[in-house]
Amino acid sequence: MTQPVLSVRDIVAGYGEMTILNGTTFDVMPGTITTVIGPNGAGKSTVFKTIFGMLKARTGSIHFKGTDITNAPPRKLLALGLCYVPQGRNIFPELNVLSNLELGGIAASADVNIPQRIEAVLERFPVLRRKGQQQAGTLSGGEQKLLEIARSLLLDPQLMLIDEPSIGLSPMMVQEVFSIIKELRAKGVSVLMIEQNARSALEISDDGLVLELGRTRMQDRAQTLLNDPRVGQLFLGGVIEEKSA
Ligand SMILES: Nc1ncnc2c1ncn2[C@@H]1O[C@H](COP(=O)(O)OP(=O)(O)OP(=O)(O)O)[C@@H](O)[C@H]1O
Numbered sequence: 001m002t003q004p005v006l007s008v009r010d011i012v013a014g015y016g017e018m019t020i021l022n023g024t025t026f027d028v029m030p031g032t033i034t035t036v037i038g039p040n041g042a043g044k045s046t047v048f049k050t051i052f053g054m055l056k057a058r059t060g061s062i063h064f065k066g067t068d069i070t071n072a073p074p075r076k077l078l079a080l081g082l083c084y085v086p087q088g089r090n091i092f093p094e095l096n097v098l099s100n101l102e103l104g105g106i107a108a109s110a111d112v113n114i115p116q117r118i119e120a121v122l123e124r125f126p127v128l129r130r131k132g133q134q135q136a137g138t139l140s141g142g143e144q145k146l147l148e149i150a151r152s153l154l155l156d157p158q159l160m161l162i163d164e165p166s167i168g169l170s171p172m173m174v175q176e177v178f179s180i181i182k183e184l185r186a187k188g189v190s191v192l193m194i195e196q197n198a199r200s201a202l203e204i205s206d207d208g209l210v211l212e213l214g215r216t217r218m219q220d221r222a223q224t225l226l227n228d229p230r231v232g233q234l235f236l237g238g239v240i241e242e243k244s245a
């Protein structure tokens with residue numbers, strides 16, 4: 001049987017006295033796109049911070065490619081092939097696009113040919129080559145997201161955690177970002193993403209999970225979630241197609 005690339009078991013975590021994750025459990029299978037949906041404040045971003053070692057798991061375990069990575073530091077996770085693109089803007093706005101990419105290379109191990117990797121991502125993202133000398137803070141929101149994704153790809157990840165990639169982007173940019181995510185899957189990279197844009201995200205996903213109050217309420221094939229009336233009502237705009245009598 002295929003082993004999950006990521007396995008999250010009974011995670012309890014929070015901030016100070018506050019508990020946000022109350023036994024979060026789910027798997028990500030290799031070479032798939034898995035989307036996390038759930039209401040604001042459900043703890044979606046908190047799950048990613050905990051996986052990426054930025055927030056301590058009080059109990060529970062996280063395994064990546066069979067290795068126990070519970071509470072491992074980000075640096076070690078990057079080296080293992082796990083990357084994280086957080087919610088919001090995460091570039092150095094004053095630096096130009098190329099410098100932002102070069103800084104991403106700092107996290108790579110010593111034997112990696114960074115200039116070669118940068119050339120490869122510039123090949124894939126021509127807009128970043130064209131705007132290489134431009135201050136990154138002056139890029140459009142979508143271009144900045146592409147820059148963040150490109151910067152992660154320098155590390156040749158096997159699993160990418162992407163928190164709300166489409167938020168604030170134009171519909172065309174959303175399509176661009178989603179097609180890059182599909183391309184990653186085609187190359188064997190697994191993607192775990194959080195999306196408010198639940199329908200579009202589930203449509204390109206293999207699996208999905210619904211997180212509520214820090215617990216996994218549902219985990220299933222994305223198509224099954226798309227067809228589930230409960231999910232439809234809560235997260236897909238409330239329009240459930242009536243079955244004709
Ligand atoms: N650094 C922090 N310190 C204290 N509380 C926090 C912190 N970060 C998040 N929280 C709280 O934890 C809860 C879950 O937040 P989280 O960001 O994980 O939610 P989310 O599901 O990602 O929501 P959204 O859809 O709005 O991004 C919220 O109640 C939030 O206020």
Ligand SMILES: [Mg+2]
Nearest residue numbers: 044045046087
């Ligand atoms: Mg969030």
